[in-house]
Amino acid sequence: MTNAAPILILLLLAITFLYSSFEKLTDWNGTMTWLQSHFANTFVVKYLKICLILVLVMEIITGVFCVSGIIELALKPTSKIAWYAAVFSCLTLLALLFGQRIAKDYDGARTLVIYFIPAVVLVYWL
Template sequence: MNNITSILILIFLAITFLQSGYDKLFNWKDNVSWLQGHFAKTPLKNQVPLALANILILELISGILSVVGCIELLVNNGRVFGFYGAVFSCVTLLMLLFGQRLAKDYDGARTIVIYFIPAILAVYWLN
């Protein structure tokens, strides 16, 4: 169990992004509706469905790579998939942070930073 910290963070990232992706996929209309109001006064106001689709794809990639990375660490101490899962997680979170800042939702942006800290630590440890 030399990699327990990395495994726990990858599980955290997998749960975070797979649950979020699941919610976006199965509650698409509600998410689009809410986000159109959230971004009504931003340059993204007419791009909400496309932006949401991009985030959904990145979240699913992040979550799946994190799961595979966790398995890889357990099976053969490999770090490739976990590293890319952490990198994709960071990119996804940066995109979400950009959107929250654009919408002037500073509390939402602050919350994303809480998720970014373990994701960036995972990039560091798995590199």
């Protein structure tokens, strides 16, 4: 299968974003509590609920595109949906990275770059 590598990266990203959004939805209060302490000394704390909703929507859209891209790549040699999934993954990761930098969580920001690299590779491949 010529699309094995892109499918594996899409699977990595789908798991990442869909599970993250699942956690946010099933433990909304816990997530909000943690984020309030994480962003306590930043301007973001005032807008935390809207920021969380935005990130949640981005993660769900990205995860759905990733799963749809996997299906399309399994059936066809190319996939526009998979390319959108890769681009949305990059945008979502950049939004999360921006938040980590605002919070001065440099280890968290560095961790996001680990996900960003395969997402950019995927944009290039597709």
